[in-house]
Amino acid sequence: MSATLPNPSRGAESALRPVFIALRLGLHLLVVGLTLFVIVRALISDDTDEVPITVLAIAFLACYGAGVATAHRHLPTWARVVWLVMLLALWVAMSALTPDAAFLAFPLFFLELHVLAAPIAVPLVVVTFGLSVWGTASHLGYEVGSILGPLISAGVAIVIGLGYRAMAQETRERQALILDLIATREELAAASHEAGTLAERERLAREIHDTLAQGLSSIQMLLHAAERDVSDESVRQKLVLARETAAENLGEARRFIRELTPPSLDEQTLPAALRRLAEAVDDQAHQSGADTRVEFATSGDPVVLPMAVDAALLRIAQGSLANVVKHADARTCSLTLTYLGDEVALDIVDDGIGFDVEAVARRAAAAAADGTTAAAGEYGLRSIRRRAEELGGRSDVESAPGEGTALSIRIPVVPA
Numbered sequence: 001m002s003a004t005l006p007n008p009s010r011g012a013e014s015a016l017r018p019v020f021i022a023l024r025l026g027l028h029l030l031v032v033g034l035t036l037f038v039i040v041r042a043l044i045s046d047d048t049d050e051v052p053i054t055v056l057a058i059a060f061l062a063c064y065g066a067g068v069a070t071a072h073r074h075l076p077t078w079a080r081v082v083w084l085v086m087l088l089a090l091w092v093a094m095s096a097l098t099p100d101a102a103f104l105a106f107p108l109f110f111l112e113l114h115v116l117a118a119p120i121a122v123p124l125v126v127v128t129f130g131l132s133v134w135g136t137a138s139h140l141g142y143e144v145g146s147i148l149g150p151l152i153s154a155g156v157a158i159v160i161g162l163g164y165r166a167m168a169q170e171t172r173e174r175q176a177l178i179l180d181l182i183a184t185r186e187e188l189a190a191a192s193h194e195a196g197t198l199a200e201r202e203r204l205a206r207e208i209h210d211t212l213a214q215g216l217s218s219i220q221m222l223l224h225a226a227e228r229d230v231s232d233e234s235v236r237q238k239l240v241l242a243r244e245t246a247a248e249n250l251g252e253a254r255r256f257i258r259e260l261t262p263p264s265l266d267e268q269t270l271p272a273a274l275r276r277l278a279e280a281v282d283d284q285a286h287q288s289g290a291d292t293r294v295e296f297a298t299s300g301d302p303v304v305l306p307m308a309v310d311a312a313l314l315r316i317a318q319g320s321l322a323n324v325v326k327h328a329d330a331r332t333c334s335l336t337l338t339y340l341g342d343e344v345a346l347d348i349v350d351d352g353i354g355f356d357v358e359a360v361a362r363r364a365a366a367a368a369a370d371g372t373t374a375a376a377g378e379y380g381l382r383s384i385r386r387r388a389e390e391l392g393g394r395s396d397v398e399s400a401p402g403e404g405t406a407l408s409i410r411i412p413v414v415p416a
Helices: 015-045 052-068 077-097 099-115 118-140 144-229 233-262 268-286 307-328 356-372 376-390
Strands: 293-297 331-341 343-350 393-397 407-412
Touching: 015 052, 015 099, 015 118, 015 307, 015 376, 052 077, 077 099, 077 118, 099 144, 118 268, 144 376, 268 293, 268 331, 293 343, 293 407, 307 343, 307 407, 331 356, 356 393, 376 393, 376 407
Parallel strands: 293 331
Antiparallel strands: 331 343, 343 407, 393 407
């Protein structure tokens, strides 16, 4: 139960953090100082009720301290209301014995405004104001000062409290934005590194293919032709040895080219890699006892795409099919690659249990705001979206509980 001011900078450093700490400490010192003032005044003035006043004041401090000790816990609203009611009850009892207790109304106004939501806190401040006027008037009579003082204090507390609430909310939103920007920067750095690595691998594979491999292939053909034109057996044997050596080195060059491409793209075509992936996932699902059956289809006129696009679509398909088998409880899943002329489309559709897309988006946003780790499914969807956006494309998800899921990826076609 929060007996302190809210901490909007929790989970990340904020430029306003010293201000919020100072406000909390100031409130604590104000409560303790005014309560001790009530005790000292009762003892110095030899008040006949000095013992009950002292007991009630100590009980008031103990109750307030209990609230401070549990400030880090997120207790329900009713628990905070009960705590404030206990403080108010002890304060009202002190007010019935001494007019000095009226000074405690001011920090109580702030407590109510900061601990409770505004629709509950403002009416409670009005009630506290009335009790303060009653406590003072019961000892000193109804005077202008006994009404005007608490009224001004209540007004000032409401203005400052609501202003602080707005400032705290703005700080929380700013910190959430900063955390999201940091996470985005890290993801972009990782994606940039991955894209650079893929581009360099593609360049090396292309250079080896266009220079060394082609040159060795030409040498092999020329040596083979020379064998037919040479009648000297010893020379022919040397030519055969040279041709076989060129063939071996050509095989090594082609192996380097295969290793520089993503393992699943060894066949150099995305449809072949996706078909093999669908067959592998279908076989894995069958062996694990799952009912999911994966089908692959392609349409349109295929074009050779950059390796970065092929690799991204293959990774998206791998992650999506893995989620379908693990979580969707689907009977069928179709993987479709479509060449649409100016863009390439990858669609993954299943008839599984589906999910609430908006709820997942809200949880992902909340995780980003709190600086916590998103769930695997939430992170997977965000990763898919970013992969598509990095290539100038987009991703769309359509799903509802009990109605399956359709994931669509669209990426502009830039032929390799």
